[in-house]
Every structure is written in structure tokens, then in C-alpha cells.
Amino acid sequence: MDETVAEYIRRTVLKMPRDEIKTMLQKWGFLSEAQLQTLNFHQIKDNISQEVVQLCEENSADIKQAAVLDIIYNHIYQNKRMWSVYQMKKSAEELEYFDITDFKKKFKGRLRSALKNVTITFREYEDNAIWIRVAWGTPYKKPNQYKPSYVVYHSQTPYVFISASVLKSNLPLLCQALIVASNYHDIREMELRSHSLNSLKDIVFKRYSQNFQTDYSKPLQGENVEPENADLRIVQENRSEKERIHRLNREVFGDGPQPKLEFAQYRLETMFKSDPKMDVLDKKEPFRCLVKFSSPHLLESLKSLAPAGMADAPLSPLLTCIPQKARNYFKIREKKGFNPESFVSP
Amino acid sequence: HLATSLPLPSERDHLRPRIDLIVFMIDIKSKYSLKNVEASLAYVDASFFLGKVCFLVTGVGRVNYCSIETNAICKLGEAYGSPVLFCELELEGIRVTTAQRLLRMLQICAGHIPGVSALSFVLLMRNFDDD
Numbered sequence: 001m002d003e004t005v006a007e008y009i010r011r012t013v014l015k016m017p018r019d020e021i022k023t024m025l026q027k028w029g030f031l032s033e034a035q036l037q038t039l040n041f042h043q044i045k046d047n048i049s050q051e052v053v054q055l056c057e058e059n060s061a062d063i064k065q066a067a068v069l070d071i072i073y074n075h076i077y078q079n080k081r082m083w084s085v086y087q088m089k090k091s092a093e094e095l096e097y098f099d100i101t102d103f104k105k106k107f108k109g110r111l112r113s114a115l116k117n118v119t120i121t122f123r124e125y126e127d128n129a130i131w132i133r134v135a136w137g138t139p140y141k142k143p144n145q146y147k148p149s150y151v152v153y154h155s156q157t158p159y160v161f162i163s164a165s166v167l168k169s170n171l172p173l174l175c176q177a178l179i180v181a182s183n184y185h186d187i188r189e190m191e192l193r194s195h196s197l198n199s200l201k202d203i204v205f206k207r208y209s210q211n212f213q214t215d216y217s218k219p220l221q222g223e224n225v226e227p228e229n230a231d232l233r234i235v236q237e238n239r240s241e242k243e244r245i246h247r248l249n250r251e252v253f254g255d256g257p258q259p260k261l262e263f264a265q266y267r268l269e270t271m272f273k274s275d276p277k278m279d280v281l282d283k284k285e286p287f288r289c290l291v292k293f294s295s296p297h298l299l300e301s302l303k304s305l306a307p308a309g310m311a312d313a314p315l316s317p318l319l320t321c322i323p324q325k326a327r328n329y330f331k332i333r334e335k336k337g338f339n340p341e342s343f344v345s346p
Numbered sequence: 347h348l349a350t351s352l353p354l355p356s357e358r359d360h361l362r363p364r365i366d367l368i369v370f371m372i373d374i375k376s377k378y379s380l381k382n383v384e385a386s387l388a389y390v391d392a393s394f395f396l397g398k399v400c401f402l403v404t405g406v407g408r409v410n411y412c413s414i415e416t417n418a419i420c421k422l423g424e425a426y427g428s429p430v431l432f433c434e435l436e437l438e439g440i441r442v443t444t445a446q447r448l449l450r451m452l453q454i455c456a457g458h459i460p461g462v463s464a465l466s467f468v469l470l471m472r473n474f475d476d477d
Contacts, residue, residue, distance in 0.1 A: 237349035237358060309350060310378055 001057045008145050009056055009066050012073060013049040020076075021048060027072050030065050031055050063145065067121040071133050074150055075125070078197045081150065081163040085192045085200055085326070086175065088158040088184035096183055098155045100124070107132070107181035114173055119143045128154050136170045149174060152197065158184065159204050161197060191329035199259035203326050209256030245306045245313040252320045258299035264328045266291040266318065271334055286334070299323065352386035366456040368394055369448060371402045372419060375411045380418070387426065397464030398455050399428040402444070407434030429471045 016024055022041055025031055035055045041048060056065075074081065104122055111118050117137025124130050132151040137143035147165040151174065160178055164171055175187045194200050202208045236242065272287035295301045299322065306313035314320070322328055347354075347362065354362070368390065373379040383401075390399065401423050405411070416432075423430035433444040455464040 235347040237347050237354050238351070240355065241350065310376060 001061055002063070004142075004145070005061060005063050005066050006053050006057065008063070009061065009069065010049045010053045011146075012066070012069050013052050014045055015073060018045055018048070021045075021052075024069070024072055024076070025052070028065075028069050030059065030061060030069070035059075063119055064121065067119055067133055067135070067145070067148075068123060070145075070148070071121055071123045071131050071150075074133075075123070075131060079195050081197075082193060082195055083152075083161045083163050083197050083200055085190040085204060086160045086162055086178075086187050087190055087204075088160065088179055088182065089186040089188070090158070090183070091185040098182075100130070100155070103130075103155070103181045107177050110177040110180045111173065114176075115139070115170075117141065117143050119145065119148075128156060130155060134170075134174065136165065136167055151178065153178070153182070154201075154205075155182070157205065159201075160187070161200060191327040193328065194259075194261045196260040196262075199261060202259040203323050208259050208323060209254035242307075248313045249303060249306055252314060253299070253303045258297070258303060259323060260300075261298045261322070261328055262296065263292055263294045264298060264319070264322060264330075265293075266330045266332055268332050269334070270332060293319075298328075351382055352389040365394075366398060367448075367452045368399045369402050370399070371404055372414070374403050374405045374414050374416075374419075375408065377413050380414050384422070395426055395428060397428075397466075397468035399426060400448070400451060401428060401430040402448070403430060403432045404435050406432045407436060407440075427468070427472070429468060 013021060018041065022036065022039070025036055025039075026033075031052075035058075039048065039051050039055070108120050111120060111134065115137070116139065119133075119135040121133040122130060123133075130153045132153065133148050134151070135143035135145045135148040144167075147167060149165045149170065150163040152161040153159075162171075162174070164174075179185060179187050190204075192200060192203065268289040268291065269286045271285075302315060302319050305311040306315065318330065318332075347365075370383045370386070371379075372383050401419065403416075403419055419430055431444065431447065434440050435444075451467070453459050454462050454467045457463075
């Protein structure tokens with residue numbers, strides 16, 4: 001077995017938490033159940049990984065199998081990576097039957113014709129997701145297995161989720177291969193990024209609970225604003241205001257859990273408006289400013305702002321439009337009578 | 347009675363008892379909270395400021411999250427001639443002590459303590475600050 005393959009497998013096993021090594025090796029299926037039984041999972045990971053490499057040696061593992069193990073790890077720990085969303089466009093509305101073998105062949109063919117040194121691995125999952133791992137090399141160097149790109153494609157949709165490696169120069173080639181293989185004619189990057197792959201899917205596939213404009217003019221019967229203290233000696237003076245905030249919040253955010261995003265970024269290219277007498281940049285040139293909201297769970301924290309009394313309800317549409325517009329990067333330009341619809345993607 | 351801002355909703359006027367003490371709670375972690383209090387102060391009748399108003403600053407335990415200068419709040423207290431109390435609601439001991447202090451003040455303001463009026467009490471508190 002190749003030295004580099006052995007080292008790669010060893011490092012991949014070291015990444016895994018000790019309690020999960022056995023399950024992941026089983027999912028991998030490259031080592032037999034009998035071989036797995038011989039492994040001692042109660043020793044330090046260093047030793048476990050050495051033993052795994054030895055077993056792989058017996059089975060003559062090559063880079064292809066090692067790559068599959070890497071996909072398995074990254075599928076389970078997908079939230080460690082940053083994912084971007086891309087949308088593909090068809091030129092005409094033909095309903096073509098998706099053939100996975102054809103897709104793989106075309107994808108591999110396109111990449112290999114441009115770059116000989118690539119490792120391409122596919123793995124399909126039950127939710128119709130096709131995971132693709134690509135390790136990139138150059139015409140003179142073997143692929144760097146430690147910086148691969150991952151692509152998740154749901155064949156029934158025009159969306160592709162890409163976790164690019166640091167080597168951004170390969171991105172155009174990757175995009176090209178995707179549209180050729182899937183019979184689309186164009187691909188564009190959406191302004192939507194997050195660590196939570198499932199939340200990105202929820203947003204673009206519209207799987208989160210959306211707000212519906214219902215007639216809430218009559219207060220709902222028996223609606224509890226919050227689990228208030230049942231102490232009757234405390235009188236809430238602003239109960240109707242609290243109910244209004246709660247209702248507005250429900251209308252905007254819906255009832256279910258929000259998709260998990262870590263930040264929203266607004267790039268301002270608007271004019272600085274100040275008292276003309278102060279002579280500070282007043283309307284002379286755009287005031288470049290970047291506003292970034294970060295949170296472990298941005299949308300949930302926005303949802304709790306008004307009920308917590310930290311912001312007025314309703315919240316600015318700039319914040320609440322994030323799931324509907326499927327973007328968390330915005331560019332705000334000067335427009336007469338500022339209109340949130342005037343966003344332009346770069 | 348708990349309210350998020352003043353003025354109080356007029357529809358409940360007939361249900362409200364006499365107000366003896368107004369405690370303005372300012373969360374030191376939120377500038378919004380200070381602005382809200384400053385806006386609400388405009389709706390308080392002048393007679394309340396003779397000892398029936400108090401400022402309670404919460405959240406002082408978390409030093410890293412202070413958004414408001416204590417200086418600004420003390421100036422507010424001076425401007426309105428009312429005492430400023432500091433507390434940390436997340437600590438049970440301090441929470442209980444603060445509640446006891448407020449209760450004591452309320453008893454005085456409601457006239458339950460013979461010989462001490464709200465006005466004389468607030469002057470007592472002010473004198474301590476001034477040295």
C-alpha cells in the first residue's frame with residue numbers, strides 16, 4: 001500500500017472521536033467484521049489508527065477507498081465546514097430523466113480532460129443527496145488529499161452546495177463540470193453561506209415553517225403570550241402590547257424552528273448623511289461600511305429580540321427577509337426612497 | 347404592576363390602585379433600556395419625584411457586558427433627585443436583598459412607617475451621596 005495512502009487513512013482516523021471510530025469503519029465497509037473485531041478501541045487513538053492502517057495494508061487499500069472514508073467522516077461532521085450555495089439554470093424547461101451513471105461519467109470526463117491529477121469520489125445518500133469529493137492536483141503534482149472540495153447535489157433540484165477547499169482557483173472548473181454533467185447551462189453563486197448544511201437546504205428547499213399572512217385581528221382564544229409567572233399579585237400593564245409583539249413575531253418568523261445561520265453581512269455603499277454645516281463627507285462620496293451580525297443561531301436570536309424587549313417590533317425587513325430571499329450577504333446601494341428590493345448581487 | 351414603558355395604557359386606569367413608588371429598571375447591558383427609561387420619565391407627574399421614584403440598575407455583575415456608563419445613570423439620578431440602586435438579578439442573595447430594600451422604600455412611600463415620609467427619606471439618601 002502506498003505510504004501516502006497509509007498516512008492519509010491514519011490521519012483521517014485520528015480526526016474521529018474515539019467512540020465513533022468503530023461505527024464509521026463499519027459504514028465504510030472496507031474492513032471485514034472479523035477484522036474490526038480484532039481492533040482494540042479502548043487504547044489511545046494513536047494506537048487505534050496504527051492498527052487500522054495495518055488492516056488496510058492487509059486489504060491493499062488505495063486512495064479511492066481512503067477517499068470514501070473521508071467522505072463518510074465529512075458527511076457526519078458536515079457542520080464543521082463552511083458551505084456556499086450555488087444555483088444552476090436550465091436553458092429550457094425540459095424534464096430530463098436524471099441518470100446517475102451518466103452524471104458521474106460526464107463529471108469525471110469534464111474534470112479529467114482539464115486536469116489529469118484529480119481524485120474524484122462519489123457517494124449517494126438516502127435523501128437523494130449525491131456527495132462528491134474532489135482532491136486537486138496540478139499537471140505536475142499529485143492531488144492534495146488534505147484540501148479537497150466537497151459538493152452536495154440533490155439531483156431533483158437546481159441547487160448545489162459546495163464546500164470549497166482553500167485552493168479557490170479550481171472553483172470555475174468545478175462549476176463547469178457540474179453544469180456539463182447535470183445538463184444545465186449556467187451556474188451562479190448565491191449570497192448564502194453557513195456551516196449548517198441542513199439549514200441551507202431548509203432555506204432553499206423552503207422546508208422551514210414560513211409565515212402566512214392570516215387575519216389576526218381577533219386575538220386567538222387561549223393564546224399564551226409567554227409562560228408567565230402564575231403569581232396573580234403581578235399585574236402586567238402592557239399585556240396587549242406584548243400580545244401584539246408576539247403576534248407580529250409569529251407572522252414574520254412562523255412557528256417552527258428557524259434555519260441555523262451564523263451571520264448576516266450588509267455591505268453599505270450609501271451616502272453619508274450628516275448636517276451639511278459639519279462638512280463631514282456629506283453626500284460627497286459613498287460611505288463604505290460593513291455591518292455584520294454574528295450569532296451561534298442568528299435567526300433564533302433575531303426572533304427573540306422583540307419579545308425580550310431589546311428591539312422594537314416589527315424588526316427591519318432587512319433582517320427578516322433572510323430566509324425568504326435565501327441570502328445572508330447583502331449590498332445596499334443608494335436608491336431614491338430606500339427600497340429593500342433594490343439589492344443587487346455582485 | 348409591571349410595565350414596559352410609560353404612559354400606562356389608559357384602558358386599565360379604573361383597575362389601578364394608587365401608585366406609591368415607581369422603580370425604573372435599567373439593564374446596564376442595554377442602551378435601549380436607558381433610552382426607554384429616559385423617554386418614559388417625561389410621562390411622570392412632578393409630584394412623584396419627591397421621593398416616590400427610584401432607579402434600579404440591573405446586570406451589574408457582568409462587567410464585560412456593560413453598555414451604559416454608571417456615570418450617566420448617576421447623573422440621571424441627580425437630575426431627577428431620586429436614588430439609584432445597583433443590583434444583579436442573577437444572584438439570588440442580591441436579588442432578595444434588593445427586593446427587601448425596595449419593599450422598605452415602598453412602606454415608607456405608602457406612609458406605613460410613622461415619622462418618616464417619602465421626602466425625608468430621599469433627602470436622607472441624598473445627603474449620604476454628597477460627601
